[in-house]
Amino acid sequence: MSDHGAQAERTGLAWRRTALAATACTLLLLHTAARRGWGTAVIPVAVAGAMVIVLVVIGSIRERALRGAETPKPLNPILAVTTSTLVVATAVALIAVR
């Protein structure tokens, strides 16, 4: 099948949307840290910031791979594990600091 444009674009957009959700989350955490005073509240902000960077980087790697002319390759499990681990790490950091 040669026409994979819409599927690839949808998947690329899903990556960008996820990165955007992560950015919103990070901004909220940053706001909390600024209000409660910079202490341990910085830890979730740092983890969330790392999560945004990883999502943007992996998302753009993935988008580039999908935009190619050949049939799209499945997602590399390492990328999937890295992204979900960072989301979990942010949640755990929030619980630990709270």
Next chain:
Amino acid sequence: MAEINGPHDGGSEPDYRFTLANERTFLAWLRTALGLLAGGVAVHQLVPDPSALSTVLAGLCVVLAAVLAASAYPRWRQVQSAMRAGRPLPKSGLLVLLTAGILVITLTAAALVVFS
């Protein structure tokens, strides 16, 4: 047929449309988790006088977020393997868990509104 261990072993490569749909579902679970995380932080910030109940509410959001994010990858992997092997998709408790979790969060939020 050989034993299927990983998302890239055995069976035959599934149609890329289904592979990409599975990837988007994985990302949608991550986004749900991120939304819950944001919700937890917002509750913690927006309640004027933080009480035990508001802490429980925020905690519930964050714990549910962690559970969903942690089960997103195993689910993606299971679906990928099932598609390769041509098996039916595995049953998922994730939707029930999410529904139950949201129900508990809603009830806690209602209790918070009533008792504060």
